Amino acid sequence: MMSSIAELLFSLVIILIAAEFFTNALEHLGQKLRLSQGVTGSILAAVGTALPETIVPLLAIITGPTLSNHSEEIGVGAILGAPLMLSTLSVFLMGLAIIDKRGLRGEICPEPGGFRRDTGFFLIAFTFASLAMFIPHSMSQCRQIISLMLVILYFLYVFRTIKASRHLVQEGAGTEAQQSLYISRVVRSENLPVILLQVILGISILLAGAFWFISGVESASEYLGISALLLSLIIIPIATELPEKINSILWIRRGKDTLAVGNITGAMVFQGTLLPAIGITLTPWEPRSEVLTGIVITLVAALWLFCGARRRRMPVSWLGLNGLLYVLYICISLYNR
Numbered sequence: 001m002m003s004s005i006a007e008l009l010f011s012l013v014i015i016l017i018a019a020e021f022f023t024n025a026l027e028h029l030g031q032k033l034r035l036s037q038g039v040t041g042s043i044l045a046a047v048g049t050a051l052p053e054t055i056v057p058l059l060a061i062i063t064g065p066t067l068s069n070h071s072e073e074i075g076v077g078a079i080l081g082a083p084l085m086l087s088t089l090s091v092f093l094m095g096l097a098i099i100d101k102r103g104l105r106g107e108i109c110p111e112p113g114g115f116r117r118d119t120g121f122f123l124i125a126f127t128f129a130s131l132a133m134f135i136p137h138s139m140s141q142c143r144q145i146i147s148l149m150l151v152i153l154y155f156l157y158v159f160r161t162i163k164a165s166r167h168l169v170q171e172g173a174g175t176e177a178q179q180s181l182y183i184s185r186v187v188r189s190e191n192l193p194v195i196l197l198q199v200i201l202g203i204s205i206l207l208a209g210a211f212w213f214i215s216g217v218e219s220a221s222e223y224l225g226i227s228a229l230l231l232s233l234i235i236i237p238i239a240t241e242l243p244e245k246i247n248s249i250l251w252i253r254r255g256k257d258t259l260a261v262g263n264i265t266g267a268m269v270f271q272g273t274l275l276p277a278i279g280i281t282l283t284p285w286e287p288r289s290e291v292l293t294g295i296v297i298t299l300v301a302a303l304w305l306f307c308g309a310r311r312r313r314m315p316v317s318w319l320g321l322n323g324l325l326y327v328l329y330i331c332i333s334l335y336n337r
Contacts, residue, residue, distance in 0.1 A: 088301045
């Protein structure tokens, strides 16, 4: 048990270092390409840091029984657990990180158009993905239409986000790097290839740290007697969402609210469209009682964020509800265990 705890702590340090390395590179990449903070946070950062939680369910689903007798449970749980974790715990921790600077009455002020776009697209996509569970398998064409629609929704979201970027940059909302590129201290250059090299290195270290963390979590879960489904719904998403949490905390403490919030909400859109599309296609995707609670809480948390986005400025105290929703989910899951 002590070795598992040591593994968890060491992998967490690796993830912290990698997150700092990655966010620094993305700031320079966004500045070099003249991208808005919304594009940098909601697309580049969101997709980059979503790799761990994307790979876990894919591996579970594709390898099937050769990897685990509960591969489909792990795959579906990881797909649905990721947006749940982002919309509740990740958002709450981001708010918690700035209470000392802004207080409960302080406000989070991301670019309002991007915030509304992210949460709106997620609510639409995740609602359709959830409804697909209730369509009988005999109506497979309807399920596949929803799957295709989710993929189209994501690319429409990317198009809308990039389209809004030029106007935002002209208004002064472009991405700006506050520190020199870390790798430039060795390479003595900050051109595009060097920036991309640091991005790749950052993602690689993030992936290594995340998978190492997952390994430690799985080892610890064996001592605690946690089931495969509970592991996939709660424990694995906590581990795989660490990059988003750390990146957003680093950015919001530096006053970069658009990057911080976009990193989370952009990942929500990515994981509420493409991953459920895979789940609908490759798994039974059925409304099991274990996952329905998570779906409802995810939608409530996302709707709360959407309401906050419409206010333009969201009080830090509002994010406390997202944390309470996560606690409620844990309590219900453990009670029904």
